[in-house]
Amino acid sequence: MPCLPIPTSNAPTLVSDMAASQHPPQTLAQKLVAKAAGKQQVAPGEIVTCKVDLAMFHDSSGPRRLAPMLERLGATVWDRDRIVLITDHYVPAYDDDSRKILQITRDWAKANRIRNFYDGEGICHVVLPQKGHLKPGLFAVGGDSHSPTGGAFGAYMFGVGATEMLGVVVTGEIWLRVPETIRMHWDGRLGAGVTAKDMMLFLCGKFGMDGGRYQAVEYAGSAVTHLSMQERMTLTNMTAELGAQTGLIAPDAVTRAFLEAAGARDVDTASWHTDADAAVDEHHVFDASALAPQVAAPHSPANARDVSDYNEAIDTAYIGACTGAKLDDLRAAAMVLRGKRIATGTQLLVAPASKQDQAAAEAEGVMKVLVDAGARVLPNACGVCAGYSEERFGENLRVISSTARNFQGRMGAASSQVYLASPYTVAASALTGRITDPRSVL
Amino acid sequence: MSGAVGRVWKFGDNLDTDVLAPGQYMKFGIDEIARHCLESVRPDFAATVKSGDVIVGGRNFGVGSSREQAPQALKHLGVAAVIAVSYSGLFYRNALNLGLVVVVCQDAQRINEGDQVRVDPEKGIINVAGALMQLACEPIPAFLMAMVRDGGLVPHLEKRLKGKAA
Ligand code: SF4
Numbered sequence: 001m002p003c004l005p006i007p008t009s010n011a012p013t014l015v016s017d018m019a020a021s022q023h024p025p026q027t028l029a030q031k032l033v034a035k036a037a038g039k040q041q042v043a044p045g046e047i048v049t050c051k052v053d054l055a056m057f058h059d060s061s062g063p064r065r066l067a068p069m070l071e072r073l074g075a076t077v078w079d080r081d082r083i084v085l086i087t088d089h090y091v092p093a094y095d096d097d098s099r100k101i102l103q104i105t106r107d108w109a110k111a112n113r114i115r116n117f118y119d120g121e122g123i124c125h126v127v128l129p130q131k132g133h134l135k136p137g138l139f140a141v142g143g144d145s146h147s148p149t150g151g152a153f154g155a156y157m158f159g160v161g162a163t164e165m166l167g168v169v170v171t172g173e174i175w176l177r178v179p180e181t182i183r184m185h186w187d188g189r190l191g192a193g194v195t196a197k198d199m200m201l202f203l204c205g206k207f208g209m210d211g212g213r214y215q216a217v218e219y220a221g222s223a224v225t226h227l228s229m230q231e232r233m234t235l236t237n238m239t240a241e242l243g244a245q246t247g248l249i250a251p252d253a254v255t256r257a258f259l260e261a262a263g264a265r266d267v268d269t270a271s272w273h274t275d276a277d278a279a280v281d282e283h284h285v286f287d288a289s290a291l292a293p294q295v296a297a298p299h300s301p302a303n304a305r306d307v308s309d310y311n312e313a314i315d316t317a318y319i320g321a322c323t324g325a326k327l328d329d330l331r332a333a334a335m336v337l338r339g340k341r342i343a344t345g346t347q348l349l350v351a352p353a354s355k356q357d358q359a360a361a362e363a364e365g366v367m368k369v370l371v372d373a374g375a376r377v378l379p380n381a382c383g384v385c386a387g388y389s390e391e392r393f394g395e396n397l398r399v400i401s402s403t404a405r406n407f408q409g410r411m412g413a414a415s416s417q418v419y420l421a422s423p424y425t426v427a428a429s430a431l432t433g434r435i436t437d438p439r440s441v442l
Numbered sequence: 443m444s445g446a447v448g449r450v451w452k453f454g455d456n457l458d459t460d461v462l463a464p465g466q467y468m469k470f471g472i473d474e475i476a477r478h479c480l481e482s483v484r485p486d487f488a489a490t491v492k493s494g495d496v497i498v499g500g501r502n503f504g505v506g507s508s509r510e511q512a513p514q515a516l517k518h519l520g521v522a523a524v525i526a527v528s529y530s531g532l533f534y535r536n537a538l539n540l541g542l543v544v545v546v547c548q549d550a551q552r553i554n555e556g557d558q559v560r561v562d563p564e565k566g567i568i569n570v571a572g573a574l575m576q577l578a579c580e581p582i583p584a585f586l587m588a589m590v591r592d593g594g595l596v597p598h599l600e601k602r603l604k605g606k607a608a
Contacts, residue, residue: 047586164539166596175585
């Protein structure tokens with residue numbers, strides 16, 4: 001049967017709504033993209049050009065790749081004040097190659113007079129909001145796959161490769177196909193010892209690594225609104241593991257409080273939410289109070305199951321990364337380890353996600369609890385998570401880690417076995433030397 | 443690009459980047475990678491595909507890694523367009539940024555192997571000769587097709603910058 005061109009939007013329009021607002025109801029993703037595209041509204045499937053409010057990149061994805069391309073094009077940076085450059089992947093340098101990459105980064109920052117340059121302050125996705133660069137309504141791109149983290153603040157943020165970043169850095173624009181929205185609605189409240197990390201591992205286990213289909217995943221419901229800002233960041237951060245383009249959370253008073261403390265001004269939380277009648281592609285409802293701590297077996301986050309399915313012995317516990325070593329993560333680990341020592345024969349490595357988080361954890365006594373329990377503290381950087389640093393997991397090591405990815409060989413030897421879990425579960429496992437339900441030791 | 447009629451090579455769902463740009467050839471240049479494009483599912487493809495031919499896929503076309511060689515291999519072999527129900531996001535962005543036309547068409551699988559099709563990405567129309575069928579696809583706006591026709595993002599930027607300098 002012949003088909004005629006169909007409208008690209010599948011959004012049903014309610015007459016009453018249209019009369020009230022002149023526009024069909026829109027999702028948060030649509031509103032953010034429409035603003036960046038300078039349009040009143042956009043529909044899923046529509047391709048638009050967006051003005052970029054902020055471009056973030058790091059030592060690995062940034063100057064070392066962009067500088068030669070810019071030179072070849074004879075082009076300059078479109079707006080140096082909209083660029084945020086952060087060193088984290090090769091920090092601290094440990095050989096000539098990493099030293100050179102950091103030097104290129106610093107030289108480029110200087111030559112281009114990049115004011116927002118954070119050298120050795122911590123992991124990009126954590127430093128960016130802590131320095132007050134994010135706020136609701138922004139349209140941002142990042143030279144890193146976990147850039148959806150920014151969506152926790154009601155900003156549209158996603159990761160791009162070096163070529164696309166070159167386009168952004170030269171023109172300040174990027175094209176985008178307006179994504180459909182998948183809504184993950186979490187009712188209830190998380191139980192004690194259960195975290196945002198467990199929510200995401202659960203979703204990875206349920207939907208797989210392509211479950212997000214490069215769409216916008218929006219997290220909502222009472223369990224989400226009750227999360228701290230840093231816990232929300234873990235949700236949007238690991239949206240990358242679902243294969244979505246971005247993750248979003250409607251901003252509220254929690255967002256505002258965090259951002260104002262970070263120095264952001266004019267934080268508008270009212271405009272950035274999904275309209276009640278907006279069409280979403282999928283709507284899933286979960287009960288947070290029924291969620292058990294999750295553990296993902298090697299070598300994929302999609303291998304997540306309840307912690308009760310595991311009893312494996314571990315020799316290394318790693319608390320690190322943008323996903324799992326923010327202040328709230330360090331606090332969680334300390335709750336498990338307070339006044340205790342980790343099991344003989346296990347090592348506990350802690351790489352706080354940022355200088356600021358480490359300083360706060362020190363002030364609260366959280367760092368002392370961890371060190372007294374036997375933790376070895378590593379620099380505020382990607383560290384073992386990126387697999388770029390001196391510290392790597394050795395042959396056949398059995399690791400439980402609070403990071404986001406356990407792909408084979410990512411964090412060390414291909415024979416190392418990495419299990420992913422929340423900081424609570426990682427700490428509890430360090431305590432016993434086996435994968436352990438944190439609720440049994442809290 | 444949109445005017446010509448091309449012959450269809452039809453595939454199903456989840457055609458991955460390893461099938462398009464097999465891992466064991468990734469260390470070679472695009473010539474060699476393209477020679478093995480789709481080899482595991484259609485051994486005759488690379489040798490017999492003609493310039494202007496069209497690939498039809500199902501859901502989640504180009505799933506897998508972010509390797510740019512996957513769309514590059516198709517373009518290198520002269521493929522004029524890919525028509526699929528949906529794409530992996532990375533493949534979709536890479537393809538257009540490298541100058542390969544990819545269109546989203548809910549009814550892609552109604553097109554048959556060997557059909558003669560003409561894709562008009564700007565209008566969002568696919569004409570299928572023989573079957574006398576016209577299918578709708580998501581339109582690609584003119585500004586983006588301009589980039590695709592320039593050969594992708596980098597050549598397009600070069601052109602823009604030259605224009606400014608002139
Ligand atoms: S900590 Fe890990 S996941 Fe986060 S940005 Fe660094 S390498 Fe990526």
